Amino acid sequence: MANRDASGSPTGWDSQMWGQVPPIQRDRIKRGNYLDCYCPHCKARLNDGDMAVFEVETAQGEVGIVRVAAYLNSYHRETELSLQEGSELRDARCSSCHASLILPDPKCPECGGKVGGFKVSAGGTKVDITVCVRSGCRWYGLDADSEERLLLEGSDEW
Numbered sequence: 150m151a152n153r154d155a156s157g158s159p160t161g162w163d164s165q166m167w168g169q170v171p172p173i174q175r176d177r178i179k180r181g182n183y184l185d186c187y188c189p190h191c192k193a194r195l196n197d198g199d200m201a202v203f204e205v206e207t208a209q210g211e212v213g214i215v216r217v218a219a220y221l222n223s224y225h226r227e228t229e230l231s232l233q234e235g236s237e238l239r240d241a242r243c244s245s246c247h248a249s250l251i252l253p254d255p256k257c258p259e260c261g262g263k264v265g266g267f268k269v270s271a272g273g274t275k276v277d278i279t280v281c282v283r284s285g286c287r288w289y290g291l292d293a294d295s296e297e298r299l300l301l302e303g304s305d306e307w
């Protein structure tokens with residue numbers, strides 16, 4: 150008669166393993182994250198197709214245009230100037246307003262050369278980026294927050 154089911158097991162399935170999602174992996178900024186580049190002075194957009202366009206002056210005083218692939222971690226560069234590996238640009242300027250992008254104080258932590266600064270945008274957020282202007286040096290600087298934002302906003306497949 151006392152047909153009691155003593156098992157009484159309550160819903161024991163409430164401990165799903167959602168705690169097991171791995172932490173966001175901070176893989177490096179993927180090649181292919183397209184960056185819109187902007188002059189910090191006149192706010193002009195410096196992109197032309199896949200390239201960002203800058204006016205530069207070489208150590209020898211030649212002035213010309215350098216087009217740099219507008220992708221983080223891509224170092225493709227096109228110019229008619231003869232840029233020797235290791236030579237430092239005398240100046241790098243906005244191709245629109247011709248104001249210098251060289252920052253007065255910071256030095257490249259890799260090679261001690263001058264750095265230039267401009268703005269980049271990925272997914273609508275504009276952040277400062279600094280890049281070394283020595284040919285062959287690939288150093289660039291982004292503060293950690295900005296790099297994080299670019300990573301997150303640029304991480305979706307296009």
Ligand SMILES: [Zn+2]
Pocket residue numbers: 188189190191192193243244245246247248
């Ligand atoms: Zn400008």
Ligand SMILES: [Zn+2]
Pocket residue numbers: 257258259260261262281282283286287288
């Ligand atoms: Zn450098």
